[in-house]
Amino acid sequence: MLGRYIPLLVAVVIAAIIAGAMVVGSLILGPKKPTRFKETTYECGMTPVGSARDRFPIRFYLVAMLFIIFDVETVFLYPWAVTFELGSRAERMFLLTEMGIFVGILLIAYFYVVGTGSLEWGTEDDASSKALGKAKAARPPIRFGNENSGPVSLPSGARKAA
Amino acid sequence: MSFAVPTEHYLLLSAVLFCIGVAGVATKRNPIVVFMCIEIMLNAANLGFVALGRHFGDVGGQIYTMLIIAVAAGEVAIGLAIIVSLFRTRETIDLDEADLLKL
Amino acid sequence: MGAPTQAIRDLSGILPILVLWGVALVILLGAPLLRRGPGSRLAAPLGGAGALGALLVLLRGSSDGFGDTLFAGAALTDTLYSSGAFVLLLGGFLSVLVAQTYLRSRDLEKPEYYAIMLLSLSGALLMMQANDLIVLFLGLELMSFGLYVLAGFARTDAKSDEAALKYFLLGALASALMLYGIMLTYGVAASTELSNVQSAVARGALKEPMGIAAALLLVIGLCFKIAAVPFHQWSPDVYEGAPTSATAFLATTAKIGAIVAFLRVCDTIAGGYHTWLPAIRAIAILSMIVGNLIAIAQTNVKRMLAYSGVAHAGYLLVAVACMGFRLMGTKGTQASILAMTGAVFYLLAYALALIGAFGVLAYLSSRDKDAQTLNDLRGLASSQPAVGYAMVLFMLSLAGIPATAGFIGKWQVFYAVLTGGDVALAVTMALTSAMGVYYYLRVVWYIVFEESAAPKPSPTGHGVEARPRAMTGVGAAITICCIATIGLGILPAAISSFLTVVR
Numbered sequence: 001m002l003g004r005y006i007p008l009l010v011a012v013v014i015a016a017i018i019a020g021a022m023v024v025g026s027l028i029l030g031p032k033k034p035t036r037f038k039e040t041t042y043e044c045g046m047t048p049v050g051s052a053r054d055r056f057p058i059r060f061y062l063v064a065m066l067f068i069i070f071d072v073e074t075v076f077l078y079p080w081a082v083t084f085e086l087g088s089r090a091e092r093m094f095l096l097t098e099m100g101i102f103v104g105i106l107l108i109a110y111f112y113v114v115g116t117g118s119l120e121w122g123t124e125d126d127a128s129s130k131a132l133g134k135a136k137a138a139r140p141p142i143r144f145g146n147e148n149s150g151p152v153s154l155p156s157g158a159r160k161a162a
Numbered sequence: 163m164s165f166a167v168p169t170e171h172y173l174l175l176s177a178v179l180f181c182i183g184v185a186g187v188a189t190k191r192n193p194i195v196v197f198m199c200i201e202i203m204l205n206a207a208n209l210g211f212v213a214l215g216r217h218f219g220d221v222g223g224q225i226y227t228m229l230i231i232a233v234a235a236g237e238v239a240i241g242l243a244i245i246v247s248l249f250r251t252r253e254t255i256d257l258d259e260a261d262l263l264k265l
Numbered sequence: 266m267g268a269p270t271q272a273i274r275d276l277s278g279i280l281p282i283l284v285l286w287g288v289a290l291v292i293l294l295g296a297p298l299l300r301r302g303p304g305s306r307l308a309a310p311l312g313g314a315g316a317l318g319a320l321l322v323l324l325r326g327s328s329d330g331f332g333d334t335l336f337a338g339a340a341l342t343d344t345l346y347s348s349g350a351f352v353l354l355l356g357g358f359l360s361v362l363v364a365q366t367y368l369r370s371r372d373l374e375k376p377e378y379y380a381i382m383l384l385s386l387s388g389a390l391l392m393m394q395a396n397d398l399i400v401l402f403l404g405l406e407l408m409s410f411g412l413y414v415l416a417g418f419a420r421t422d423a424k425s426d427e428a429a430l431k432y433f434l435l436g437a438l439a440s441a442l443m444l445y446g447i448m449l450t451y452g453v454a455a456s457t458e459l460s461n462v463q464s465a466v467a468r469g470a471l472k473e474p475m476g477i478a479a480a481l482l483l484v485i486g487l488c489f490k491i492a493a494v495p496f497h498q499w500s501p502d503v504y505e506g507a508p509t510s511a512t513a514f515l516a517t518t519a520k521i522g523a524i525v526a527f528l529r530v531c532d533t534i535a536g537g538y539h540t541w542l543p544a545i546r547a548i549a550i551l552s553m554i555v556g557n558l559i560a561i562a563q564t565n566v567k568r569m570l571a572y573s574g575v576a577h578a579g580y581l582l583v584a585v586a587c588m589g590f591r592l593m594g595t596k597g598t599q600a601s602i603l604a605m606t607g608a609v610f611y612l613l614a615y616a617l618a619l620i621g622a623f624g625v626l627a628y629l630s631s632r633d634k635d636a637q638t639l640n641d642l643r644g645l646a647s648s649q650p651a652v653g654y655a656m657v658l659f660m661l662s663l664a665g666i667p668a669t670a671g672f673i674g675k676w677q678v679f680y681a682v683l684t685g686g687d688v689a690l691a692v693t694m695a696l697t698s699a700m701g702v703y704y705y706l707r708v709v710w711y712i713v714f715e716e717s718a719a720p721k722p723s724p725t726g727h728g729v730e731a732r733p734r735a736m737t738g739v740g741a742a743i744t745i746c747c748i749a750t751i752g753l754g755i756l757p758a759a760i761s762s763f764l765t766v767v768r
Contacts, residue, residue, distance in 0.1 A: 115297040203441035
């Protein structure tokens, strides 16, 4: 029964060979002139400072969760839309009312979210931001040793090659 | 040669996913990872529903999957909220350290 | 034009759920106003009105339209549903009363608490009305989500957070196991509707490996929810950590909803009893023995009630096991119907005694003291006789002493299983009940015969502080539970018109 997957296997093998050949080829043929700055983490030209695993304000979580919940509810519009097309005129009115109720409940949820201030971003001096600031200060940023090195100057050898 | 994947293969994959989920729940100590394993179990069931729905020519299997996805999203929201709340009071979420309520 | 009239008929079948949803949405819409100021006094009455309104709608509707399937076979109304719903909504109303006082005294009150309670109740109702395993799953999740949040409602209390996390992780695991069982059922029966499952079982679906796995996963998932051994580890931690009012609510709601659903599922798959009946019997016997044994060692009343809840889950599983006798001759059929009625009565007695007992703990709690140990109850009969003797009554009812509702419930289940001819279960039930009397009477001993550890309440002490609280919600809840527990113990027939399950 697995015989039908052989073409798929062949495709995977060919892809692996091509990709592998490219990587190995560039390893063998490419010139290597490592410098200290070439080996630091690439951060779009910025000097890397601190660890990426930092604590974020809790509001990012809240907004993300609200997005997920409201986003997933839209999936129910699809089966509804398919059924809607099949219905007669009277049935369509009925289906429209049903979807109105569904969206209405979501709207109430939205009013609740807004009414309780869950979407307000707050200011720097509110309690949670202060707590966060304290937590940040407690942990020193990771240092790479190149923070004070100023703008990067290319070694003279590299300029000659160009 | 028809290239349709037979239903048994889907169910086999679903069973494998389910077992991975159960094994993860049994061995992991980080609640977020445990929770991800539970989500894998839910998605194993989802896969089974879709495959069986296609097998029976019944649209129900797909609708069930949508309902389960919505349920899973709600579960994520509640679960992560509880984990965040626990982290705020305890500064740790390791399950071995959640021991205030041991006998 | 058929669709709208059909829809009206369907919707009137789930009217109690709609009432709960409506009031919950009103509370959520009004949450900004209900959170502080004069509006904050309105949240609890609204929650109580929601539960009571649903109860009244249920009682009004119970005269017509029974045994119908609704929403093209997704849900149904029958006497098992209506009697279970009666117990559930009564318990929900009493829980609102307990919560009103407890949350206020512990500074936890938020309008969302009541909205979540009502939504959770609607989930349990949906579970009882389900005629389709997917609807059952959705109801289970709707109920559980609310319970997870209520368990962690005291957000700044690490114990409450921990309880919520444990409840959530194990509850989500149970749901996932159950869902996989439903998926396998779908594979075996090509449908998740209970009538189709029943005919698939009649064709021998439970003899195939996939069918066996499906049935066992369903059983395990539901056993998690009712905290039966060996799936009970979460319950003592959750009972202890959750705020007392939430403990009262989740202990009763989850048990009522899951047991009624359990009865319905096992009734459906009765044809394949060879597969699941041994498992249920083993779990029931283990729960009765282990629950009662570990409860003896507890000094925290909430933990003790959790382990006693495990034992009660065992007694209720005896009733569930009776579903398997349905196709074993007329005696067996009779036993299964008796067991349904008995289980619902048992749930009512259990809910009354349990909410009453947690109500007493809530009554004794204040802002800086959360009463939960045996020492907190020491000498209660002399310091606060009314509350003390109420607690004694609830303990006697939980132990199943005659002239209380607990005895009638236990007797009905016992009689059903004897009718079914399962002597082993009946004997285990009788012996373990006798074992349970010990730890309930220990609580009684602490209340009546031990000297109060605290000095006698002086006019300026907590005696004065406690007196006005008799007028609040929790006082009313304890009074209702007391009257009903004695009343049903003496005159069980008074309520049988609501609670008898007919087929």
